[in-house]
Amino acid sequence: MSLVERDEALASLEGLLANAVMGKGRVALVSGTVATGKSELLHGFAEQALELGALPVTATGSRVERDLPLGVLRQLIQDSPLVAEERERAMALLDEGARTVTPSGSQAEPLDHVDAQIVHALCTLLLELSERYPLMIVVDDVQHADRASLLCLSYLSRRVRFARIVAVFSHSDHGWSSETFFQTELLRQPHCRRIQLAPLSRAGVMSLVARRVGKEAAERFSEDWYAVSGGNPLLAGALVDDYEDFLHASGGETPAELVVGDRYGQAVLSCLRRGEPQMLRVARGLAILGGPDSLAQLLGVGPASVIRALHFLTVAGLLALGRFRHEAARTAVLAEVDSGEWADLHRRAAELAHESGASTTTVADHLLQAGRVDAPWGVSVLEDAARNALREGRVESAVAYLRLAWRECVDEQHRMKITTMLVRAEWRINPAAPAGHLAELAEAMQRGHLRGSDAVVLARALLWHGRFEDARDVLEHLNESGGGMDSETVTELVIARPWLRATHPPFLAHLQKTTGEQDRAAIVSVTANRRLDAALALADVLTRGPREEVMDAVERILRGCRLDEMSMDTVESALLALTYAGRPDRAAPWCDLFSAEASALQAPSRQARLAAIRAEIAVRQGDMPGAEHHARAALDIIPLSSWGVAVGGPLSSLILALTAMGKYDAVHEYLDQPVPDAMFRTRYGLHYLHARGRYSLATDHPALALRDFQRCGELMGRWELDVPGLVAWRTDAAEACLRLGRPEQARQLAEEQLRRCGPATPRPHGIAMRLTAATGNARQRTTLLRQAVELLQSAGDRYELSRALSDLVKVYQDLGEYRRAGMIAGRAQAVARECGVGSVSRAVPRDGAGAAATPPAESGAVLSDAERRVAVLAAAGYTNREIAGKLYITISTVEQHLTRTYRKLNITRRADLPSSLEFGSPVTA
Structure with missing residues (x-):
């Protein structure tokens, strides 16, 4: 014994x-x-x-x-x-x-x-x-x-x-x-x-545990076992059973924390069944409420009876401070409640919580568990709880509240307001989820039960799913309402206009023109103003090109943003504005910050949309493995079928990255995936045409590639979005023309692209310079390619930089300057490996001279700024005279800097300059 x-x-x-x-x-x-x-x-x-x-x-x-x-x-x-x-x-x-x-015949007996x-x-x-x-x-x-x-x-x-x-x-x-x-x-x-007989003491629980699982485990977990069991031997023994079950299931691996499982739950129920029925009833009520407040009213019994039962439950080790010692006990008690009693208790609990002024979330949770709303205040409580949940990032709870409110609401116009809220909430989990409500909302609009800003929400949802004719009807219906619109509707329409301009250009014609500052005056909230400013900035970049003052304004917008119910459009527009303006280095940290916030808020739709933007940023930085990672993440979080017309965003980034890395079989698999025809009436279609053309070009189908590039250019021109920062279709078309033996057409396309570029667009400028070089003679190509290298290095696109360096290697080989070719080939290969595309075979010198060995990266740290600037240009193949002209110093000074550089780096010639210098301080002309 x-x-x-x-x-x-x-x-x-x-x-x-x-x-x-x-x-x-x-x-x-x-x-x-x-x-x-x-x-x-x-x-x-x-x-x-x-x-x-x-x-x-x-x-x-x-x-x-x-x-x-x-x-x-x-x-x-x-x-x-x-x-x-x-x-x-x-x-x-x-x-x-x-x-x-x-x-007995007498109550006294x-x-x-x-x-x-x-x-x-x-x-x-x-x-x-x-x-x-x-x-x-x-x-x-x-x-x-x-x-x-x-x-x-x-x-x-x-x-x-x-x-x-x-x-x-x-x-x-x-x-x-x-x-x-x-x-x-x-x-x-x-x-x-x-x-x-009293409950066991701490020492008693430890002794009980030690007899079964040994002293070491007892000393490690006895405090937890005592706290959860309250000294009840049955409960303590059940916790030991759970511990032993874990050891058996894990092959003897010791758990990191207290194991509370089914054995403990069954022991709790055993304790309750051994007592009087009132104890079990009070335990069930306590499990429903979570605490002792209003317990007597919930059960319809006297306070003295509840106090007595709570005392016995506490002495038995089930409760501490009026609550179950562990959530597993509450879960076990609730599992024993039949559905009818469950609904009745939660319905009564909701009424009591509402009467006592509890939070709408508390009341809504009870209504949700009851599965029915009987009180007249129930629907409004559910709506308010949903709004709070969305602000706090509890999207699934918000959806649950709204679904119950939608089911229980009997006023059709009010029901449509709830439906619109539900569409927005479900969208944050999966954009495909609200599709079932769109037809209902469209019918309600025709009957006059959906108006104002809710109609704008419907139009945007229809556009996402490619239902353009339905979206056009909604926009035209809004136009017909004219001056009868409230300020909220005016706000949504004013914001929708630049958003349509940047994302769905063909539909701008279906939206009534705004009256500028007069309509903007209707926007009173800070959040709405940020949405508008971000949308205007994106539209400005896509129609006029990048301007520094616009970029500064965009970053100010991002600094004031948090991911709440209405800010995702703001964040998305602002990040894309930076990206298309050639500032991916400034967009990346912001995107990573908001991605972490979306993950913490458990908002899958937002995580996916931000991952798609991050993939686009990585493509423009030449980080092809990163682009593949982020694009796959976007398509994993939201399945491809749920992306609607926006699928062109992550899909094009993935195709571009895989193509650059030579993974053509994987690209073919994604190109086989059907995409909606409606996508080609959106900005996303431009990216898809560009990516598909790049794949065709890489797989020796230049005619197919040229057709996609030209179609992309035709749409950009028709929509007045023909800026180099969006899609540099002319340079890609020029490359296709070169492959087809049309050098004059290629030269015209490349020169036209050059004319459209400026100091604020170094990436497309550098790419155009590389293609222009391909149409000139060898000496011209050298100068143009070195300029392209400088531009692409400053733009931060490592993939395009590797291509320009590779072309420069080929030019030096053609000129017989094999030493320079070997030096540049080493850098080209290093950059190519860094951006995930492997070595560049065409850059290998013909005389077999290898690239200069690359000293450790820290070698460059001993150089002064002046020495570094000279060394960078020398490593890029510039002569001493050319370096002197670019840096506005004498040739003698150049020679002195190089002499000190050779000595510090322990090298003897220009060809041995390390490739890491290419990524040091930027070259200033």
Whole structure:
């Protein structure tokens, strides 16, 4: 027997038995809360009876046998060693007693009437038996004994004082109701001892655990086991069971933290089932509410009854400070509640929370669990809770609230407002989710139940899914409303205009022209003004090209933004404005910051859209592995079928990256994926045509590539978005023309692109310079390509830089300058590897001279700024005279700087200058 912290109780019982054996009968009442080891103590005591010189006679009370007259006494008689004649007489008395038991006619009388002669005769049998054998009479869970048996046991207890009998009864503290007379009757006897079993102490829990899983695990987790079990031996043992189950499942790996599993939950339910029904009912109410406030009103019982039940649950180790000690206990209790009671309790809890002024989130959670809204205030509460949830980033909760509000709302116009909110919320999880509501909203608009800003939301959703005809109808319907629009609608329309200009240019004609500053005056919120400014900045970049003052304004917008319900459009427009303006280095950290925020807010749609922008940024930085990673992430978070027309964004970045890295089979797989035809009426279609053309060019299909590039250029011209920063289609078309043997057409395209570029567009300028070089003679090509290298280096596009360097290697080879070719080839290969496209085979020198060995990157750190500038230009192939002209210094100064540079880097010639200098401080002309 392994009784922890029960030695004193066991010793007391043994002492009482010793007195009984000597003819001094005793009575013990062992009490304690549920599962504190009362039964184990009594059973262990009974097992020692023979060793202690007594004969055990046992019985157990049961709630289901409470109405069975003399049931417990019958157990004792049957367990007694009576001779046949005595047993026959005892059974007859029991049968007669059971037949003669009559219900009490008076509420004052504590129990049913039993014939006194029968009681006397039955007790006399046991008293006479004790003359032959000292008896240990044990009744476990006596609080569940039938009333007739309690009368007999009370009679017997009064007469054992001078008999060789020890009578031990156990009961739970919470189990007494109308039968308190038995406890009172026993305790008033001088020969009765009360033994109270308390929950285990911390040391007791540790001892219990150590006996089963060892001292090391006990010391590590005993505090947690004690805190969760409250010292209840059953609960503590169940936690050890969960621990052992984990060890078995993990192959013996020790858990990092406390394991609370199914065994603990089942033990909690076992404790509740052993108690009175009121305890279980209170536990269920507490599980519904999460705390004790309003518990009496919820259950419709008196406060005293609830207080008493909470006390017993606390003593039993289930509660601490009015709440379950662990969420697993609450979960187990809730799992036992049937659906009807569940709905009723939550509905009542919602009413109580609303009456007490609780938060709308608390009320809405109960309404959601009830699954129905009966109160007139229910729908508005759900809407308010949804708005709060969206602000806090709990999008799935917001969607759940709105779906219930939508289902329960009976006013159609109000229902459409809710539907619009639902579309916005579902969009943040998956843009495809709201598609089922679009037809309903369109029909509501035709009936006049959807107006204003909600109609703009509908139009944008329809455009995303490529339902352009429906979107056109919505926009025209808005135009017809004319001056009857409220300020919110005017705000949405003013913002929609530049957004359409940049994203869906063909649909701008379907939106009524705004009146400039007059309409802008209707925009009163800071958030709306930011949305408008960001959309205007994007439209400005795509129609007029980059301007520094616009870029500064965009960054100010981003500094004031957080990802809330309405700011994603602001962030997206601002990031794209920076990217298309040739500032990917400034856009990248902002995009990473907002991506982390979207992840924390658990907004998959926003994560995907930001990943798509990040992929576009990586492409323009020449980071092809990064572009592949971000584009795949975007398409994993939101499946390709849910992207609608916007699929062209991440898909084109992925195709460009894979093409650059030579992964043509993977590109072919993505090009086989169907895309909506409507995509080619959006900005996303331009990117897709460009990417598909680059793939065709890389796989030796220049005619197909030229067709895609020309179609891209035709659309950009028609939409008045023909700026080099969006898609440099002319240089790609020029490359296709060169492959097709049309050098004059290629030269015209490249020169036209050059005319459109300026100082603010170094990337497309450098690319155009490279293609222009391809149409000139060798000497011209050298100068043009070196300029292209400088431009692309300053633009930060490593992929295009590697291509320009590769072309420069080829030119030097053609001119027979193999030393220069070898030096540049090493840098070209290093850059190509850095941007993920591997080595550039065509840059390998024809004379077999390898590229100069690259010293450690830190070697360049010993150079002064002046020496570095000279070394960078020398490494790029410039002569001393050319370097002197570019830096406005004398040739002698150039020679002196180079001499000191050679000495510091421990090299002897220009060809040995490290390729890492190419990425040092930018060259200034």
